[in-house]
Amino acid sequence: MRYTLGTAAKATGKAKSTILRTIRSGTITAIKTGSGSYEIEPSELHRVFPSTVAQTMPSHDTQPAEEHHATLRLQLEILERERLRERDQMQATIDDLRGRPDRAEERATGLLAAPQKRRSWWPW
Structure with a gap:
């Protein structure tokens, strides 16, 4: 689905004139339709202007909060042990x-x- 100038302005939080100026400067490529309006690919628009519309992604996190906290605590303990090991190694160095x-x-x-022994080249 391509954006028009108005929908592109809403998606980025920029003015239509700003988006039109970037199209005319060649920073963004757009297709001019027969009616004179522009159609902009979303990927092309968001390459220059980040999206301000909060895109809600469905959560795939099936781990309960308690398990998540336990996992984080375990990771923290592992990192703390690694930090202490590296500290001891650096102190030994x-x-x-x-x-x-x-x-x-x-x-x-x-x-x-x-004392220096005088050495002779004679073997006897």
Whole structure:
């Protein structure tokens, strides 16, 4: 079912002159009938102007409210556990990174303090 200028204006909440201006500028394509009126495809109109008419969709939700709340609580608990696991993992990474300079310093002093053996290329 195509819109006329009047029905398009009602569907988008815009003035007829605004819609006509967008048709003339080429932003929206429309068909001009023999009587001089315009016919606009709904998909073409709503591509530019969102619909303001509340389109009620039939509810396919057969889950009772109590079950829905229980499901949401379970999902929240799972997400909370995941968040805590990630937090612990990040804290372990932070602790490891904070300890690295100390371990590097210990290795460096250990290498500097070790006596160097003089090596000869003679095998005997």
